[in-house]
Amino acid sequence: MSTVESNPVESDFLASLLAPAAQTAEGHDLWLKARRASALERASALSVPTTRDEDWRFTDLSMLYRLKLKAADAGGQVDSAILTTLMFPEATTRLVFVDGHFDRSASSIAQEEKVRVGNLEQALRDSAWRSTLGEVESRLATVARVEHDVFAAANTAFLREAAIVHVAAGAQLGDTPIQVINVATGHATGSNPRVLVVAGQGSGCTVIEDYVAVGGSAYFTNSVCEIAIGPDAEVHHIKLQREADTAFHIANTTVLMQDNSRYRNWSVGVGGRISRHNLHVVQDGTGIDCDMHGLAMISGRQLADTHSSVDHALPYGASRQVHKTIAGGSAHAVFNGKILVREGAQQTNSSQQSRNLLLSQRAKVDTKPQLEIFADDVKCAHGATVGQIAADEVFYLKSRGLSETAARNLLTYAFAKEVVEHIPVASVIAVLENHILEQTRTKEA
Amino acid sequence: MSAVIQNLVNQPYKHGFHTDIESDIVPKGLNEDVVRVISAKKREPDWLLEFRLKAFRHWQTMIEPEWPNVKYPKIDFQDISYYSAPRPKATKKSMDEVDPELLRTFEKLGVPMHERAALAGVAVDVVFDSVSVTTTYKEKLAEVGIIFCSFSEAVRDHPELVKQYLGSVVPHTDNFYAALNSAVFSDGSFCYIPKGVKCPMDLSTYFRINTQDTGQFERTLIIAEEGGQVSYLEGCTAPQFDTNQLHAAVVELIALDNAEIKYSTVQNWYAGDEEGKGGIYNFVTKRGLCKGFNSKISWTQVETGSAITWKYPSCVLLGDNSVGEFYSVALTNHHQQADTGTKMVHVGKNTRSRIISKGISAGLSNNSYRGLVKIGARADGARNYSQCDSMLIGDLCGAHTFPYLQVANKTATVEHEASTSKIGEEQLFYFSSRGIETEEAVSMIINGFVRDVFIHLPMEFAVEATKLLGLKLEGSVG
Numbered sequence: 001m002s003t004v005e006s007n008p009v010e011s012d013f014l015a016s017l018l019a020p021a022a023q024t025a026e027g028h029d030l031w032l033k034a035r036r037a038s039a040l041e042r043a044s045a046l047s048v049p050t051t052r053d054e055d056w057r058f059t060d061l062s063m064l065y066r067l068k069l070k071a072a073d074a075g076g077q078v079d080s081a082i083l084t085t086l087m088f089p090e091a092t093t094r095l096v097f098v099d100g101h102f103d104r105s106a107s108s109i110a111q112e113e114k115v116r117v118g119n120l121e122q123a124l125r126d127s128a129w130r131s132t133l134g135e136v137e138s139r140l141a142t143v144a145r146v147e148h149d150v151f152a153a154a155n156t157a158f159l160r161e162a163a164i165v166h167v168a169a170g171a172q173l174g175d176t177p178i179q180v181i182n183v184a185t186g187h188a189t190g191s192n193p194r195v196l197v198v199a200g201q202g203s204g205c206t207v208i209e210d211y212v213a214v215g216g217s218a219y220f221t222n223s224v225c226e227i228a229i230g231p232d233a234e235v236h237h238i239k240l241q242r243e244a245d246t247a248f249h250i251a252n253t254t255v256l257m258q259d260n261s262r263y264r265n266w267s268v269g270v271g272g273r274i275s276r277h278n279l280h281v282v283q284d285g286t287g288i289d290c291d292m293h294g295l296a297m298i299s300g301r302q303l304a305d306t307h308s309s310v311d312h313a314l315p316y317g318a319s320r321q322v323h324k325t326i327a328g329g330s331a332h333a334v335f336n337g338k339i340l341v342r343e344g345a346q347q348t349n350s351s352q353q354s355r356n357l358l359l360s361q362r363a364k365v366d367t368k369p370q371l372e373i374f375a376d377d378v379k380c381a382h383g384a385t386v387g388q389i390a391a392d393e394v395f396y397l398k399s400r401g402l403s404e405t406a407a408r409n410l411l412t413y414a415f416a417k418e419v420v421e422h423i424p425v426a427s428v429i430a431v432l433e434n435h436i437l438e439q440t441r442t443k444e445a
Numbered sequence: 446m447s448a449v450i451q452n453l454v455n456q457p458y459k460h461g462f463h464t465d466i467e468s469d470i471v472p473k474g475l476n477e478d479v480v481r482v483i484s485a486k487k488r489e490p491d492w493l494l495e496f497r498l499k500a501f502r503h504w505q506t507m508i509e510p511e512w513p514n515v516k517y518p519k520i521d522f523q524d525i526s527y528y529s530a531p532r533p534k535a536t537k538k539s540m541d542e543v544d545p546e547l548l549r550t551f552e553k554l555g556v557p558m559h560e561r562a563a564l565a566g567v568a569v570d571v572v573f574d575s576v577s578v579t580t581t582y583k584e585k586l587a588e589v590g591i592i593f594c595s596f597s598e599a600v601r602d603h604p605e606l607v608k609q610y611l612g613s614v615v616p617h618t619d620n621f622y623a624a625l626n627s628a629v630f631s632d633g634s635f636c637y638i639p640k641g642v643k644c645p646m647d648l649s650t651y652f653r654i655n656t657q658d659t660g661q662f663e664r665t666l667i668i669a670e671e672g673g674q675v676s677y678l679e680g681c682t683a684p685q686f687d688t689n690q691l692h693a694a695v696v697e698l699i700a701l702d703n704a705e706i707k708y709s710t711v712q713n714w715y716a717g718d719e720e721g722k723g724g725i726y727n728f729v730t731k732r733g734l735c736k737g738f739n740s741k742i743s744w745t746q747v748e749t750g751s752a753i754t755w756k757y758p759s760c761v762l763l764g765d766n767s768v769g770e771f772y773s774v775a776l777t778n779h780h781q782q783a784d785t786g787t788k789m790v791h792v793g794k795n796t797r798s799r800i801i802s803k804g805i806s807a808g809l810s811n812n813s814y815r816g817l818v819k820i821g822a823r824a825d826g827a828r829n830y831s832q833c834d835s836m837l838i839g840d841l842c843g844a845h846t847f848p849y850l851q852v853a854n855k856t857a858t859v860e861h862e863a864s865t866s867k868i869g870e871e872q873l874f875y876f877s878s879r880g881i882e883t884e885e886a887v888s889m890i891i892n893g894f895v896r897d898v899f900i901h902l903p904m905e906f907a908v909e910a911t912k913l914l915g916l917k918l919e920g921s922v923g
């Protein structure tokens with residue numbers, strides 16, 4: 001964060017962001033209280049980032065800093081019919097948070113052996129959770145990095161409600177995903193959603209982290225997601241960002257992986273006036289494998305920024321990443337992908353691709369794939385391309401009778417599909433494909 | 446395996462010696478008076494003194510950059526002497542008049558000037574420490590109208606050209622070290638290619654750092670008028686010293702319509718000993734401006750020396766259809782650090798750029814590629830291709846890539862790829878199964894790795910550079 005004296009707008013924003021946290025310090029277990037307090041202290045000591053910070057060079061948050069924040073004691077009302085349309089039928093367990101507050105009546109939790117899913121506030125008081133609370137305590141707010149990130153620290157300062165998914169050792173959920181849905185109604189202008197996934201040794205699960213809007217005004221979502229994957233476990237994580245076009249969305253995802261574990265991530269962002277996703281994967285063991293698929297499809301005056309990092313700390317790790325952006329209108333796509341191979345992380349095999357498609361003259365892309373390598377016996381490669389739809393491909397399709405627009409739409413759709421098609425939940429693919437088609441169709445008109 | 450490779454790299458610096466020549470040195474320290482003294486000693490016109498003072502005043506407001514991926518103790522800019530010139534003697538008419546000690550120095554370096562110049566057809570403008578001692582082949586170049594001389598001579602004889610172009614590509618406000626250079630630059634080379642002239646020979650300059658504790662601040666300015674073509678070579682070797690020396694040069698290239706400038710560098714400054722003691726700090730600003738339609742600027746560099754290398758030869762592609770190229774091999778060993786790369790700024794339509802960067806890290810060194818490809822909103826049809834590959838030799842070194850791609854035009858096509866690898870056991874096994882020994886195999890693999898860059902070097906440089914890599918890496922693979 002910036003060391004330069006921040007201007008009044010920025011410091012006022014930080015003060016109003018943190019103010020409600022100080023008032024709600026009471027209650028709960030001591031450890032949680034202590035974590036909130038230290039995060040609050042940390043957040044107050046930091047300043048909010050500006051374009052003077054290298055990590056935020058291309059993402060100007062000054063519009064967010066002018067937003068008047070208002071937290072809500074309870075979430076707004078969401079029509080259950082609307083809510084139903086937002087659910088993915090494959091998910092039998094759904095946790096619904098409205099404006100950052102747990103909505104028990106809208107949620108449904110399937111009773112599965114060895115799997116605990118619920119809201120943190122209830123879990124702390126529920127005897128059924130007792131055996132798993134130790135692990136929750138050791139992971140919650142310790143996986144995410146709050147020391148240098150003012151937004152992650154601010155989120156932690158509010159930590160009382162959170163979606164907790166605990167999968168015990170050996171439990172396999174198969175293809176049944178767990179959907180955590182965060183709905184913004186516009187009732188509050190600031191919320192701090194939080195997700196923790198703990199996957200025990202040899203377990204497997206799929207979690208959909210979903211951000212949607214039913215209200216249209218400007219609001220700020222500041223989310224943190226922590227995922228701890230035990231030895232030999234496998235987690236599939238689908239993050240969908242379907243916020244309103246007027247929203248500010250800042251998300252921090254940190255994944256901590258142990259020996260021989262596997263992590264597969266799909267992050268798709270289509271909403272938000274300004275959205276930022278920080279995705280950190282820490283390979284804290286040997287033989288770890290992860291792959292990440294990112295897609296940002298934006299238009300108008302949207303800005304979508306993804307900063308990812310993969311930390312290969314020990315030998316025999318592998319990582320693959322494909323990040324695609326499609327920018328139309330005056331949209332601005334930003335990508336920064338860092339691969340760090342530490343000393344001794346031999347036999348690391350890592351690849352990273354940044355693919356960017358510019359659809360209009362005013363659209364803009366800033367991308368920086370970055371390698372930092374301190375071990376010699378490794379295979380690391382990255383690539384980046386920025387371009388438009390190829391004229392010869394359009395010509396080929398036109399020669400088969402497609403119109404110019406139809407050909408362009410089809411090629412745009414195909415570009416996006418590579419990221420979407422391997423998502424393990426069929427209805428998520430359907431929803432995203434519809435969205436992509438709609439996006440391209442509106443351009444035809 | 447690594448033990449053998451290690452032995453291959455650890456070759457003492459062969460150009461390490463120090464020639465005692467009486468020098469005219471300004472006391473250590475930097476203030477306006479020193480800037481005035483430098484200017485006065487060089488009998489400079491007022492406008493140039495003004496340029497220096499403006500730069501110096503601006504420099505005082507700047508802070509040292511900390512963003513490069515390099516670590517070094519803070520430089521005390523008041524502990525450096527900013528001017529050192531061999532004692533002036535009467536102007537030399539022939540080689541016989543040159544200080545025999547100086548000639549012996551060149552001999553030790555393997556640069557028998559007259560022979561080399563005659564045999565290789567290369568005009569050598571020798572910068573010995575800070576003042577050009579002699580210039581050869583001047584007459585031959587003058588016949589076709591080419592001006593090739595030291596910077597001070599250019600200021601004296603062609604002030605209008607220097608005044609017009611000095612600081613036009615790298616303004617004195619550009620960065621900390623460019624500002625410092627603008628204030629205290631000692632001498633350098635000047636080259637002017639008139640309209641429609643293709644330079645009949647490769648031009649070459651030798652830079653050497655000789656007097657202990659003297660920073661060298663060269664200034665090079667090359668202008669190619671409409672349709673002009675030139676290939677310029679710059680080679681560096683330096684004696685072995687214990688204290689770190691600062692080298693902050695500025696190179697400006699200007700290519701007008703249809704002009705072409707090719708700038709090649711082999712840099713082998715003293716890199717410090719095996720413990721990382723001593724060595725040159727090479728903080729250089731090099732930038733070319735493709736000002737005209739269809740112009741082309743090509744940078745080729747082989748960076749093997751210096752304790753720290755921090756340079757980004759760049760191209761600003763202003764003219765429509767202009768072309769920028771950057772070919773680089775950077776080798777680091779022991780405690781060397783390199784943060785190098787390029788910037789390609791596309792402004793004009795249909796501009797093209799190509800970046801090929803090969804980094805080799807061995808020992809405890811760190812090698813970073815940092816590049817920027819920027820496509821402006823009006824650069825329709827701009828095209829860039831970048832490739833940066835790294836090779837790691839040993840498990841204690843580091844290789845890093847920081848490519849920035851900034852695209853604001855949808856008709857642009859930008860491609861970047863990078864890979865990191867090592868010399869594999871299987872590769873060596875393959876060679877040995879064909880009866881080729883490890884040492885030779887390693888050298889063949891490395892030569893294959895850097896080939897894409899070396900083919901762009903002028904002939905004599907390619908030979909020298911190949912030898913240099915072999916020498917530098919002797920003992921590090923095996």
